[in-house]
Amino acid sequence: MKVQYSQGFRAVATPIAIVALLLAGCGDDSVVQSGSSAIGKTNDINPKSRDEIRDGGNLRLAIFGFPAMFNPLHVDSDADSSEVTSWALGGTVDADAAGELTTDTDYFTDIALTSTSPQRITYTINPKAVWSDGSPITWEDLRSQAHALSGKDTGFQVSATHGYSRVEKVERGADDRQAVVTFAKHYAEWRGLFNPLMPKESTATPQAFNDIDRATLVKSAGPFVITSVDRGQKRIVLSRNPKWWGDPAKLDTVTYSALDPSATLTALQNNELDAAYLGGLEEVQTAAGTPGIVVRRAAAPINAHITFNGAPGSILEDPRLRVAISKAIDRQTIATALQNGVVTDPKPLNNHIYIDGQKGHEDNSAVVAFDPAAAARMLDELGWKLNGDVREKNGRQLVIRDLMPQAERWLQIAQIAQQNLAQVGVKLLIEPQPPNTFFTEFIDKGNFDISQFSWQRSIFPLGALPQIYAYDPANKLSNYGRIGSPELNALIEEILSELDPVKAIELANRADKMIFELGHSLPLYQSAGNEATRENLANYGAFGLASPDYANIGFVK
Numbered sequence: 001m002k003v004q005y006s007q008g009f010r011a012v013a014t015p016i017a018i019v020a021l022l023l024a025g026c027g028d029d030s031v032v033q034s035g036s037s038a039i040g041k042t043n044d045i046n047p048k049s050r051d052e053i054r055d056g057g058n059l060r061l062a063i064f065g066f067p068a069m070f071n072p073l074h075v076d077s078d079a080d081s082s083e084v085t086s087w088a089l090g091g092t093v094d095a096d097a098a099g100e101l102t103t104d105t106d107y108f109t110d111i112a113l114t115s116t117s118p119q120r121i122t123y124t125i126n127p128k129a130v131w132s133d134g135s136p137i138t139w140e141d142l143r144s145q146a147h148a149l150s151g152k153d154t155g156f157q158v159s160a161t162h163g164y165s166r167v168e169k170v171e172r173g174a175d176d177r178q179a180v181v182t183f184a185k186h187y188a189e190w191r192g193l194f195n196p197l198m199p200k201e202s203t204a205t206p207q208a209f210n211d212i213d214r215a216t217l218v219k220s221a222g223p224f225v226i227t228s229v230d231r232g233q234k235r236i237v238l239s240r241n242p243k244w245w246g247d248p249a250k251l252d253t254v255t256y257s258a259l260d261p262s263a264t265l266t267a268l269q270n271n272e273l274d275a276a277y278l279g280g281l282e283e284v285q286t287a288a289g290t291p292g293i294v295v296r297r298a299a300a301p302i303n304a305h306i307t308f309n310g311a312p313g314s315i316l317e318d319p320r321l322r323v324a325i326s327k328a329i330d331r332q333t334i335a336t337a338l339q340n341g342v343v344t345d346p347k348p349l350n351n352h353i354y355i356d357g358q359k360g361h362e363d364n365s366a367v368v369a370f371d372p373a374a375a376a377r378m379l380d381e382l383g384w385k386l387n388g389d390v391r392e393k394n395g396r397q398l399v400i401r402d403l404m405p406q407a408e409r410w411l412q413i414a415q416i417a418q419q420n421l422a423q424v425g426v427k428l429l430i431e432p433q434p435p436n437t438f439f440t441e442f443i444d445k446g447n448f449d450i451s452q453f454s455w456q457r458s459i460f461p462l463g464a465l466p467q468i469y470a471y472d473p474a475n476k477l478s479n480y481g482r483i484g485s486p487e488l489n490a491l492i493e494e495i496l497s498e499l500d501p502v503k504a505i506e507l508a509n510r511a512d513k514m515i516f517e518l519g520h521s522l523p524l525y526q527s528a529g530n531e532a533t534r535e536n537l538a539n540y541g542a543f544g545l546a547s548p549d550y551a552n553i554g555f556v557k
Helices: 079-085 139-148 206-211 261-269 281-288 319-327 331-339 372-381 408-422 435-443 461-469 486-496 501-517
Strands: 010-012 058-063 093-095 101-103 108-116 119-125 167-172 178-183 224-230 235-240 253-258 275-277 293-297 302-308 385-387 390-393 399-405 427-433 450-456 521-526 530-534
Touching: 058 079, 058 275, 079 253, 101 108, 119 139, 139 167, 139 178, 261 275, 261 281, 281 293, 281 530, 319 372, 319 501, 331 408, 331 521, 399 408, 399 435, 408 427, 408 450, 427 435, 435 450, 461 486, 461 501, 486 501
Parallel strands: 058 253, 399 427, 399 450
Antiparallel strands: 010 450, 093 101, 108 119, 119 178, 167 178, 224 235, 235 253, 275 530, 293 530, 302 450, 302 521, 385 390
16 A cells, blocks of 8 residues: 555545454464554665666556546545556655655755745756656646646636645746746645646646546656556556656556455465555454565554534534543544554554654544543533433434444444443444445435544645635535534634744644544544565555655565
């Protein structure tokens, strides 16, 4: 699993960390050595120099759904399309395992903040950088993308407008290989813009943006290009880009097959895949006991959570009620049940913005600390009185519908929450849904009381604030629970305008406390990030927050 480092968080129902069956209990510790659930400063990818890797070969990987769109900036794009296109598109930055950023010099020789009043960034493009048809990457590509993602023309069906909505203009610099971006308002995470970068042909008009890359990427600029898309066989092949100007890719091809998540480990064992993401302890142990397979570990930037529906008229409209419900849910028990034996010390995630181990992470969860007695008192004070086993208020029972994708992992979480809430007189109805309609038919429409899914995080965490936690009734974006406040909106605006990274982190943690106090959502735990790979596969595996070096992935000699 690799993360495409765009700024928006991606909601995930089926892929990545939430699909594998889990074996309750810790199992045989002699078989698998567990690791930390926190992001660290190192990862586990079997690092090898180019001299140690053979030329050629086909890397066989899995995705869980076939992409509807190959433009990763489009609203119809998902984690699978971002996974595939990341081999073929470049951007502004590279990140190491701890999330520290450097300029990606394959694409830009220099990116500099050249003014703060107004904020101005100068992008100097690598003179060798070209698109897959041989045409140069120029300042016009940046200008076109900034306009498409600005939100000024709603015909562009964008996934997010973060940062681009604050851009005033993009101008030609010293020559066509330099772009000067001037902001109308400061933007804290300017390093995340143009990451990935698309060709101007794909962003020139709403029609082009919405349609030109549906079948495949028309133009790209990476070590690989997409050469085959077979929807019937659910297979995508990428091959070496003959126009690539950097170190030649070691692999000849990369082949993605769309597989049911439950089938990927078996496919790896049957020599049909070269890597597979692992969920619970049973899969980790099975992979570790398979000859020729090694389990690689580095916590992944993905977290499971509970979203509350606080829309007007909903049973959980009152933020005090949402906080009381949160205090009644034992997140430590959930983390232990889901990760015991997979990580050394399972623990809940206590921050909405920063994952554990990431710069800026603080524990801001005191207001929702597990305390059933306090939760019961709060419910009494709110007028929800026990009547038998279930509380009532004004003749209405405190019955909550919990929707989640149909998967064993989510059901286990729901069952723990159900038992917890029953202890304080709250009845939880568990209503699993097909993963392929979970968002479109239920979450997007607000047809739930609480719901469970995962967020795929980013090395640019502040970009998620307006996407998920700001609230505009006319445009909810990914604030599925329709929860927010003018005060939080104002603080988010202040954060996004803060160019001092230290001050931005301080403000972000203030916002996180406010998010907890609003009962917006309840983080559960972050992914352990276990990946099974062939033992001779190099520079691939559990990446942590690091950017993969696609040209250097391959098989050892």
